[in-house]
Amino acid sequence: MMQKETRTYMADLASHVGEEVLVQGWVDTRRDQGKLVFFDFRDMTGYVQGVVLPGAAAHEISAKIRTEWVVEVTGKVNRRPEKNVQSGKQNGDIELEILSIAVLNEADTVPFDVTGDGRDINEDVRMKYRYLDLRRPRLQRNIRERDRIISFFRDYMHKHRFVEIETPILMKGTPEGSREYIVPSRLERGKFYALPQSPQQFKQLCMVAGFERYFQIARCMRDEDLRGDRQPEFTQLDFEMSFVKQEDILSFTEPMFIEMVKTLYPEKHFTETPFPRITFRESMEKYGSDKPDLRKDKSDPNELAFAWIVDFPMFEKDDEGNIQAAHHPFCSIKEEDEEKFMKGEDLFNVRANSYDLVLNGFELSSGSIRIHKADMQKKVFEYLQINEETQRRKFGHMLDAFKYGAPPHGGFAPGIDRVVMLMMNEPNIREVIPFPKNGEGKDLMMGSPSEADERQLKELGLELKKQTNK
Amino acid sequence: MMQKETRTYMADLASHVGEEVLVQGWVDTRRDQGKLVFFDFRDMTGYVQGVVLPGAAAHEISAKIRTEWVVEVTGKVNRRPEKNVQSGKQNGDIELEILSIAVLNEADTVPFDVTGDGRDINEDVRMKYRYLDLRRPRLQRNIRERDRIISFFRDYMHKHRFVEIETPILMKGTPEGSREYIVPSRLERGKFYALPQSPQQFKQLCMVAGFERYFQIARCMRDEDLRGDRQPEFTQLDFEMSFVKQEDILSFTEPMFIEMVKTLYPEKHFTETPFPRITFRESMEKYGSDKPDLRKDKSDPNELAFAWIVDFPMFEKDDEGNIQAAHHPFCSIKEEDEEKFMKGEDLFNVRANSYDLVLNGFELSSGSIRIHKADMQKKVFEYLQINEETQRRKFGHMLDAFKYGAPPHGGFAPGIDRVVMLMMNEPNIREVIPFPKNGEGKDLMMGSPSEADERQLKELGLELKKQTNK
Numbered sequence: 001m002m003q004k005e006t007r008t009y010m011a012d013l014a015s016h017v018g019e020e021v022l023v024q025g026w027v028d029t030r031r032d033q034g035k036l037v038f039f040d041f042r043d044m045t046g047y048v049q050g051v052v053l054p055g056a057a058a059h060e061i062s063a064k065i066r067t068e069w070v071v072e073v074t075g076k077v078n079r080r081p082e083k084n085v086q087s088g089k090q091n092g093d094i095e096l097e098i099l100s101i102a103v104l105n106e107a108d109t110v111p112f113d114v115t116g117d118g119r120d121i122n123e124d125v126r127m128k129y130r131y132l133d134l135r136r137p138r139l140q141r142n143i144r145e146r147d148r149i150i151s152f153f154r155d156y157m158h159k160h161r162f163v164e165i166e167t168p169i170l171m172k173g174t175p176e177g178s179r180e181y182i183v184p185s186r187l188e189r190g191k192f193y194a195l196p197q198s199p200q201q202f203k204q205l206c207m208v209a210g211f212e213r214y215f216q217i218a219r220c221m222r223d224e225d226l227r228g229d230r231q232p233e234f235t236q237l238d239f240e241m242s243f244v245k246q247e248d249i250l251s252f253t254e255p256m257f258i259e260m261v262k263t264l265y266p267e268k269h270f271t272e273t274p275f276p277r278i279t280f281r282e283s284m285e286k287y288g289s290d291k292p293d294l295r296k297d298k299s300d301p302n303e304l305a306f307a308w309i310v311d312f313p314m315f316e317k318d319d320e321g322n323i324q325a326a327h328h329p330f331c332s333i334k335e336e337d338e339e340k341f342m343k344g345e346d347l348f349n350v351r352a353n354s355y356d357l358v359l360n361g362f363e364l365s366s367g368s369i370r371i372h373k374a375d376m377q378k379k380v381f382e383y384l385q386i387n388e389e390t391q392r393r394k395f396g397h398m399l400d401a402f403k404y405g406a407p408p409h410g411g412f413a414p415g416i417d418r419v420v421m422l423m424m425n426e427p428n429i430r431e432v433i434p435f436p437k438n439g440e441g442k443d444l445m446m447g448s449p450s451e452a453d454e455r456q457l458k459e460l461g462l463e464l465k466k467q468t469n470k
Numbered sequence: 471m472m473q474k475e476t477r478t479y480m481a482d483l484a485s486h487v488g489e490e491v492l493v494q495g496w497v498d499t500r501r502d503q504g505k506l507v508f509f510d511f512r513d514m515t516g517y518v519q520g521v522v523l524p525g526a527a528a529h530e531i532s533a534k535i536r537t538e539w540v541v542e543v544t545g546k547v548n549r550r551p552e553k554n555v556q557s558g559k560q561n562g563d564i565e566l567e568i569l570s571i572a573v574l575n576e577a578d579t580v581p582f583d584v585t586g587d588g589r590d591i592n593e594d595v596r597m598k599y600r601y602l603d604l605r606r607p608r609l610q611r612n613i614r615e616r617d618r619i620i621s622f623f624r625d626y627m628h629k630h631r632f633v634e635i636e637t638p639i640l641m642k643g644t645p646e647g648s649r650e651y652i653v654p655s656r657l658e659r660g661k662f663y664a665l666p667q668s669p670q671q672f673k674q675l676c677m678v679a680g681f682e683r684y685f686q687i688a689r690c691m692r693d694e695d696l697r698g699d700r701q702p703e704f705t706q707l708d709f710e711m712s713f714v715k716q717e718d719i720l721s722f723t724e725p726m727f728i729e730m731v732k733t734l735y736p737e738k739h740f741t742e743t744p745f746p747r748i749t750f751r752e753s754m755e756k757y758g759s760d761k762p763d764l765r766k767d768k769s770d771p772n773e774l775a776f777a778w779i780v781d782f783p784m785f786e787k788d789d790e791g792n793i794q795a796a797h798h799p800f801c802s803i804k805e806e807d808e809e810k811f812m813k814g815e816d817l818f819n820v821r822a823n824s825y826d827l828v829l830n831g832f833e834l835s836s837g838s839i840r841i842h843k844a845d846m847q848k849k850v851f852e853y854l855q856i857n858e859e860t861q862r863r864k865f866g867h868m869l870d871a872f873k874y875g876a877p878p879h880g881g882f883a884p885g886i887d888r889v890v891m892l893m894m895n896e897p898n899i900r901e902v903i904p905f906p907k908n909g910e911g912k913d914l915m916m917g918s919p920s921e922a923d924e925r926q927l928k929e930l931g932l933e934l935k936k937q938t939n940k
Binding site: 025044106107131132144161166170183185187189208219221232235396403440443445447460464465 | 638681
């Protein structure tokens with residue numbers, strides 16, 4: 001089937017004018033004009049128009065072939081006559097004179113058109129047939145650009161002496177932060193792993209371990225109610241540095257984003273550089289939001305308004321009025337507020353060394369300089385009303401780690417999905433995630449979540465409670 | 471604390487002879503000779519020896535400082551006198567004349583020495599304090615080399631037009647293959663996600679989506695009994711290609727491994743290139759194993775005996791004598807055996823287009839050319855006694871996808887943990903995984919798995935069964 005020596009990708013056809021080539025791919029469109037049959041063929045590198053001339057050997061089979069069939073085509077690459085050149089279109093100046101077509105696989109009529117941008121198609125239907133939806137040029141581009149953006153960040157981190165370290169997916173539950181997914185253990189019945197909401201604790205432990213510059217393109221899972229544009233799983237460029245202050249993180253991150261945009265999306269421009277720095281309080285007072293949209297022209301798809309929001313409060317009140325960590329309990333306290341903090345006075349006005357990066361009204365990233373001393377960490381837990389026993393049980397490893405020579409450290413975690421969404425001018429992150437879930441956390445293509453086998457539950461020592469109305 | 475302008479890494483000190491520098495890091499060793507106090511300091515780039523001369527300002531503090539304390543040191547970089555040069559040691563020809571030491575964090579006495587290779591330390595203790603264990607040079611090197619190996623593969627794939635695509639961690643359960651971890655859904659009580667045993671189905675769906683060349687450094691989770699050197703989670707270089715035959719996968723993969731070794735580990739040599747190709751049957755007959763160790767000199771740490779094992783059977787019998795897929799149900803059948811297969815005759819002698827890569831007696835990777843037509847796929851399910859209803863329920867999306875123009879495709883999935891283990895000459899994969907679990911699937915550092923909160927179980931609609939003896 002494959003003749004490795006001879007396959008030519010669509011993107012490379014232009015350099016084979018006058019030659020006979022073999023291409024493989026899909027039938028993108030078909031126009032039967034009686035004597036002439038025109039096809040557009042598609043492979044991962046692009047498109048080419050092919051034509052079956054009157055009396056050609058391929059005429060009979062070309063009558064049968066439909067869109068989305070998988071074919072192997074031999075043909076001669078001809079330059080098009082001047083009047084037929086479609087400038088600005090890939091291979092618009094050449095045409096394949098089709099000599100033979102072999103059908104590698106047929107295709108039923110697809111449930112929707114895959115050549116357009118899909119904006120007019122019901123999203124549930126797109127999701128159910130995601131493997132077809134991904135064929136459209138818009139999604140092919142989004143997914144490939146996602147890889148380019150991630151690759152840019154990876155290279156940048158490596159160039160700056162960071163090491164990528166994989167941290168576990170099966171980790172330990174913690175009572176802090178968002179709700180987490182749990183995974184029942186079979187070997188220890190009645191116990192559970194948790195999926196990471198982020199590698200927060202592991203990256204701090206990497207600092208204790210002396211890696212100094214850690215990063216990871218990290219998968220995070222949060223069992224939140226999926227209002228708005230959330231997904232149960234998302235990806236972040238997670239990083240952490242030792243021997244740094246807040247200023248070091250900001251002045252490392254800012255040029256990384258500027259270089260990413262300049263390298264990959266030179267058509268875009270910045271509203272302001274250096275990125276403005278606004279305190280949380282200023283931002284709330286002036287914009288009524290901690291993620292203000294600072295673009296000057298909201299209709300310009302190439303305008304990027306980055307801004308730093310700094311000096312977030314350390315604590316906030318939850319829905320029931322109880323104290324909780326505004327970001328997470330590992331943030332360190334601003335030097336100016338340390339005295340208040342130590343005395344436990346006016347806690348809701350104590351500021352943390354924490355910072356966000358916002359872009360066009362979206363929060364791109366959150367970070368902080370961490371506590372690296374056990375006594376400070378215990379004090380935060382105390383204010384959060386986590387008692388000694390719970391501290392030991394849930395965070396004993398962190399408190400221990402801080403006793404054995406933890407360096408000063410801090411980090412950041414830009415959200416990849418949002419970065420890609422904003423670079424691609426997409427309205428939501430589902431358009432830049434290969435296999436997203438819908439607003440109810442369902443995968444409509446595979447049909448998950450789904451029932452477990454009785455055997456599985458039995459092995460795990462679990463029973464489903466009878467469904468009752470809440 | 472940090473003076474960004476002036477920090478010098480240990481690895482860069484040699485170019486600062488005669489200058490005053492600031493270094494940051496850990497006290498690796500300390501030798502108090504009364505008048506002179508010697509330190510070895512350590513950062514992420516290496517080591518340097520420092521000395522506090524008689525009468526130096528740092529004398530008082532140097533008496534207090536112990537190993538593993540975190541310090542910031544200013545000093546003058548001096549060339550050592552000829553007789554004190556330690557050649558072959560990093561910075562063995564220079565010495566830091568210490569002017570001042572600031573303590574950034576103290577350290578309790580560590581539970582074990584972190585300067586040696588740790589081979590004599592109880593593994594459970596190493597795991598409990600993994601954040602200290604990782605400080606030892608052996609593990610620092612393993613984790614950093616792991617990143618280099620993965621980076622090599624990533625670059626290689628990108629250079630060959632592959633696109634990295636992230637597939638979901640929360641996916642759908644399937645009855646095939648190993649036992650999977652399941653994750654209870656809160657939004658759909660009584661239903662479950664499954665963690666991927668591998669991205670097998672997603673990568674095939676990426677082929678249907680027209681990506682043609684997919685790869686991913688993929689996290690896989692299997693709830694197996696952890697005999698031997700297994701881990702509940704592991705990492706593979708997962709890839710898939712369209713319009714290929716078995717020969718294409720083999721002749722793409724072999725040069726990738728050869729180039730990886732030649733580039734990163736030029737001290738190593740191959741027992742035989744091209745890698746020998748052995749059929750499953752030959753291998754079992756000649757070596758009694760499908761992963762023969764073909765090294766000529768088992769005591770040579772630099773010998774690499776790669777080999778291909780091909781023509782695996784499609785089916786095998788499970789422990790109870792029932793038919794099951796030897797690899798997985800998506801493998802295609804060898805052309806020569808298709809007739810037997812279609813007739814359902816002599817099924818245990820029907821061979822698949824499947825192949826393994828073995829190295830020094832370890833299976834590094836498994837792969838196959840897949841079925842890409844719905845009727846063939848249904849036939850396999852039928853032989854595996856998966857009835858029509860279960861086929862639809864569990865694999866409906868695959869059977870549907872194959873109807874809409876699936877290209878011929880196949881793939882491979884080298885195990886990263888084993889590759890790194892073998893390159894590093896480590897005895898097991900736990901030495902090359904940053905935060906591994908022990909033989910019972912426990913994380914001894916964090917203490918997972920652990921009890922879930924009552925509230926969590928309630929939200930998930932789950933009840934723990936009373937523990938009874940099996």
